Amino acid sequence: MERAFGLFHRGFSARMNRLVTESEYPEALKQWTLEDWETMERIETADLRMLEMIQLQVEQGLLPPDAVDRLGYNWGPILNNPAMACIWQELRTQVSASVLKLIEDSTPAAGRVPCQVDLQALRDQTILGRKKTSQPSIDGTYELTERVMADGTILRPPSVVALYTMANGQFNLNLFVKNRDGTVASESTVGRYTFTADKYCEWIVYTTRNNLDKPGVTNETPVVTDHCATVTSKDGRFTFSPPGEGVEVSFGTEGFTAKIGGEFVDHWKKIR
Numbered sequence: 001m002e003r004a005f006g007l008f009h010r011g012f013s014a015r016m017n018r019l020v021t022e023s024e025y026p027e028a029l030k031q032w033t034l035e036d037w038e039t040m041e042r043i044e045t046a047d048l049r050m051l052e053m054i055q056l057q058v059e060q061g062l063l064p065p066d067a068v069d070r071l072g073y074n075w076g077p078i079l080n081n082p083a084m085a086c087i088w089q090e091l092r093t094q095v096s097a098s099v100l101k102l103i104e105d106s107t108p109a110a111g112r113v114p115c116q117v118d119l120q121a122l123r124d125q126t127i128l129g130r131k132k133t134s135q136p137s138i139d140g141t142y143e144l145t146e147r148v149m150a151d152g153t154i155l156r157p158p159s160v161v162a163l164y165t166m167a168n169g170q171f172n173l174n175l176f177v178k179n180r181d182g183t184v185a186s187e188s189t190v191g192r193y194t195f196t197a198d199k200y201c202e203w204i205v206y207t208t209r210n211n212l213d214k215p216g217v218t219n220e221t222p223v224v225t226d227h228c229a230t231v232t233s234k235d236g237r238f239t240f241s242p243p244g245e246g247v248e249v250s251f252g253t254e255g256f257t258a259k260i261g262g263e264f265v266d267h268w269k270k271i272r
Contacts, residue, residue, distance in 0.1 A: 016043060023083035026116050026168065034126040037119060041087050045094070047073070052096050068102075079107035086115035109227070110203050114169045114194040136197050138238065138251045141165045142268040144175070149264045164268065169193060171202075185211040200240045201228040 019040050022028040032040075051073045057063040068074055078084055092100055118135070144162035147155040155177075162175040171193055177185040189207040193200065204221040211217075222244030231240040239250040248259045258266040 026082045029117050034122050040083055048095050052099050055098050077107035079112045082113050085113045086117050138195050139167050140270045141272045143271050145269045146267050147264050150262055187212050198231050199228055200231050202242050
């Protein structure tokens, strides 16, 4: 079949149509072969080349200023597409400055999805017949078992209750703390993250914090200039400080600890 864009047409096979549909599903991408990824890259490259031509003709006065929209090349927040998130890092070096700006301005950093496929490992496995050593993972569901205060006091449920889930690049934290004056402090946060042996990156999508950092309820997220932090590893543990949180975490097979300056250390147990 053909897919039409105003005056422009391009032939599409049934498999190409299926790949475009599957590109919205992260779990489907994990089943793609190298040939599938190469096909998707050719599709996106062709679209980007056409976009470059339209922009050039607009600059030359051969097309009206709104030609990109009228010809169907205003794709909206395209970097929230899981497949594009994986191939854009290579494609962005092959496009003009104006196309680069248009694509990256289309999707704020907080709205971009992390790539969940190691394309280089897939190339190595397919072409060279070798499988790259799998990346370490901190995915799991963790329960806060105790909070050790700086003065040695130990708080356990129900004085402090929390559950933290990390899976497939998404995280969800729910925390409740009963203060000494009887009030309750709490936090509910959802967000996205990526993790490798040397780098952790985090983007908070939404948060509600009550009597936590300051009195009252707030939806303000921590201000950060860099969403990524360096990971160090030793004796099977991974240690890093999530951006903007003022905490140092150390993950092991049994769970992790979270140290908040000189205030307290939280101990989390991995329950699944």
